[in-house]
Amino acid sequence: MSDASAAGAPAPASIAAHGTSLVRFDVAERAAHWANATLFLVLIATALPLYFPSIEAAVGRRALVADIHTWCGVALPVPLAVSLAGPWGARLRHDLRRVNRWSAEEVRWLRSFGTRRITRPDKFSAGQKLYAAFTAGAILVMLASGSVLRWFGPFPLSFRTGATFVHDVLATVIVVVVSAHVALAVTHPTALRSMVTGRVSTAWARRHAVAWLDEQSG
């Protein structure tokens, strides 16, 4: 990459905006992402033996696996909450607003099930925005349904059935969606690298995030 030499240089955003590279994610955002990703992977890995008897037979230690799964699940909102809470979370809070709000063009993209081209892509593609919202919703729903499964005492017993159903169905969807996320990351190494180093080249931004680039220099 042309921006490889600049990748490690900690330049303020204002300077970076006028150089050959831009800050896409700061340290708080990257820490939140990788902590969250680690928890998701541990949750999926521990879910497999809990769900498939054939895998459980090979792994064993079911009670331990279940405990790891439960407490990683409880910890799931922590990376995002901590990263958002303090003064270090300014950029993440700003990016969350950006992820939430869709341009008319992006809404048309969604209505066309992703077939319409977006001429002025934002800092995050519409697919990335959708994925972020899905992840937030998945954390909430898995945490709620998992809590009902583990701590069923205060709830009507029919909720156990409903929570089992919701947890199983959404887990399946999550595995598919997260797999697609990882596959897209691996096939888009520049975007993936920006989640490691925090930076992208202005050339990349011109092609993939022109609306954001124009904001930066405007």
Added chain:
Amino acid sequence: MPEPDHRVPVGRRVLLAMAGLGIAGIVAGAKVQGAVGRALGSGLGGYLPGGDRFRIYTITGSFPRIAPDAYRLSVSGLVGRNLALSLADLRSMPKTSLVRDFQCVTGWRVPSVHWAGVRLADVLDAAGVHPGAAALTFDSYDGADTESLTLDQARRPDVIVAYEMLGGPITTAHGGPVRLYVAPMYGYKSLKWLSNVRLVESVVPGFWERNGYSVDAWVGASNGRSDPPIK
């Protein structure tokens, strides 16, 4: 440059929709799952994420581990003589094999599970039931779970003290080395890690029954559920 027209809060809507669906699913999922299962039939329904595999529940922090050699089944209460049956004792008694669906009250069902063990009726005959006895209580080695049956229910030929499941010894997670298997009732009746059987005068509701599940747990005719009969 013009401000980009970021106007529609799609992210928030996706989040709220998922939260709403999730809560609705927890509250009403029991009915939805039943309807979906019936619509697809038992064949296709098994491929759903909610479908045909065991979920392991425990009400304690961990599984009790009992060495098969050290296992004893205590039979006491209103009996002619107290028993302490080892696994070898159980294996020396007439063996009964069953292949039945396992239906959980939370909606999942595992079709055609193989079970083998001793009829509870044979164990009762070996101990000799006192005429005043009308019910049984069961304790688990986990120290917390309990169950109940009437004497008539316990004498059914499809109620066994099981030491084999899924074609082999019962694993610890499934309640091994020995558990109760009450074929015509929901899974919570099939107490895991069976330690004590006591003959008593009247039914004492077990752990799940004190938490709201039906004492008589017939599949399809209790707990407000309408599951198809066990095959």
